[in-house]
Each structure stands twice: as structure tokens, then as C-alpha cells.
Amino acid sequence: SQQGEEDPQALSIQEGENATMNCSYKTSINNLQWYRQNSGRGLVHLILIRSNEREKHSGRLRVTLDTSKKSSSLLITASRAADTASYFCASRKAAGNKLTFGGGTRVLVKP
Amino acid sequence: ETGVTQSPTHLIKTRGQQVTLRCSSQSGHNTVSWYQQALGQGPQFIFQYYREEENGRGNFPPRFSGLQFPNYSSELNVNALELDDSALYLCASSSTGGASYEQYFGPGTRLTVT
Numbered sequence: 001s002q003q004g005e006e007d008p009q010a011l012s013i014q015e016g017e018n019a020t021m022n023c024s025y026k027t028s029i030n031n032l033q034w035y036r037q038n039s040g041r042g043l044v045h046l047i048l049i050r051s052n053e054r055e056k057h058s059g060r061l062r063v064t065l066d067t068s069k070k071s072s073s074l075l076i077t078a079s080r081a082a083d084t085a086s087y088f089c090a091s092r093k094a095a096g097n098k099l100t101f102g103g104g105t106r107v108l109v110k111p
Numbered sequence: 112e113t114g115v116t117q118s119p120t121h122l123i124k125t126r127g128q129q130v131t132l133r134c135s136s137q138s139g140h141n142t143v144s145w146y147q148q149a150l151g152q153g154p155q156f157i158f159q160y161y162r163e164e165e166n167g168r169g170n171f172p173p174r175f176s177g178l179q180f181p182n183y184s185s186e187l188n189v190n191a192l193e194l195d196d197s198a199l200y201l202c203a204s205s206s207t208g209g210a211s212y213e214q215y216f217g218p219g220t221r222l223t224v225t
Contacts, residue, residue, distance in 0.1 A: 033213070035216075040150075040221070041218050041219060042217050042218040042219055043154070044113075045216075088153050088154070098156040098159060098167055098169065099156065099214065100156065101153030104153050
């Protein structure tokens with residue numbers, strides 16, 4: 001079973017708008033990562049946030065982490081049609097060697 | 112492109128058969144992890160290999176087995192295939208065993224069991 005839950009499951013926006021998706025997890029983590037997947041292909045690493053960090057930026061991406069609520073959010077600003085993909089959060093436990101993925105958010109950016 | 116390659120790209124097998132999937136890790140990486148992704152779901156961890164030894168396993172039965180070779184490439188073997196084994200199988204490489212943070216994923220092998 002998957003540890004994380006993502007919300008919403010699907011998101012449809014116009015180009016130029018912001019896209020926000022949320023992720024919850026169940027156990028203490030070392031870090032949380034976000035990945036993008038295009039059309040059922042391989043996963044591309046987007047950003048990693050450590051458990052002692054609260055916010056991180058990378059280009060048009062902004063990630064927050066609230067360890068008290070066991071949740072994270074990914075914001076994509078000024079979305080483009082090329083951002084159309086599925087986005088997954090993946091948590092890594094403090095003592096562990098695997099990533100536990102959420103169910104993903106399918107984002108459609110309409111031109 | 113991550114430098115992680117997988118073969119074959121697609122595969123169709125019959126229930127009860129056996130299958131071997133292959134993964135070549137990115138140069139300099141000594142750890143390979145395998146994930147199963149059913150349609151519409153997130154990837155689930157199968158197991159990880161570090162320096163040719165299994166280094167953690169998810170909730171998968173023993174008919175899922177693996178190998179890692181001295182060049183750090185890896186194989187995933189599945190025996191007695193079941194219909195529910197139909198999925199995208201992803202491998203990911205990283206540079207250290209349990210401490211690595213970022214995993215680099217290959218394009219996946221789409222397995223269909225009929």
C-alpha cells in the first residue's frame with residue numbers, strides 16, 4: 001500500500017495559471033521528493049525538501065513541508081502546456097532505503 | 112535523459128510464464144531500486160540492490176527476485192506470472208546505498224500479462 005495521498009487526483013488549468021497540489025504522508029520522514037511523469041514513462045526528479053526545511057524553490061516550483069501535519073505542497077507558477085504530466089510525491093523515512101510514493105496528481109494545462 | 116536504460120520497452124507474457132527485465136544504471140551509481148507501477152497508481156518499491164546484495168525489500172512475494180552484477184546493472188525476475196503483474200516496471204539508480212537522496216529513473220518496461 002502507498003503511504004502518501006495526493007490531492008487533487010486531477011487538475012485542469014489554463015496556461016499561465018498556477019497549479020497547486022498537496023501530499024500527505026503517515027510516518028516520520030528524512031526527506032520528501034516530488035517527481036514528474038509524462039505519459040506513463042520514467043519519473044523525473046523535480047525537487048527534494050529535507051525534514052528540517054519548510055520551503056524550497058526551484059525555478060517555477062515552490063515546495064512546502066509541514067512535518068507537524070505530515071503534509072507537503074507543490075506549486076507550479078505560470079504553468080505551460082509542457083507542464084502537463086502526472087506529479088508524484090515520494091517520502092523517504094529516517095531509517096530506510098526506499099521511496100514511498102503517493103497516488104499522484106494528473107495535471108492538464110490547456111493552451 | 113537520466114542515463115538509466117531499461118530493456119525491453121514492452122513485453123507481453125502469458126500467465127504462468129517467467130520474465131526477466133534489465134536495467135543499466137547511470138555511470139558512477141552503485142545502487143539500483145526496482146518499482147512496480149500499476150495503471151493510474153504511484154510506483155511501489157519492490158527491492159533495492161547495493162553492491163550486488165539485496166538492500167531492502169517491499170511487500171512483494173518471493174517470486175519477484177533480482178540480481179545486481181559487478182558493473183552495477185541489474186535484473187528483475189518474476190516467476191509464475193499473474194494477471195495483476197501487468198504494470199510498468201521502473202528501475203532507478205543512485206550513488207550510495209541507503210543514504211542516497213535522489214534516484215534517477217529509467218523509462219520503464221511495460222509488462223502485459225494475458
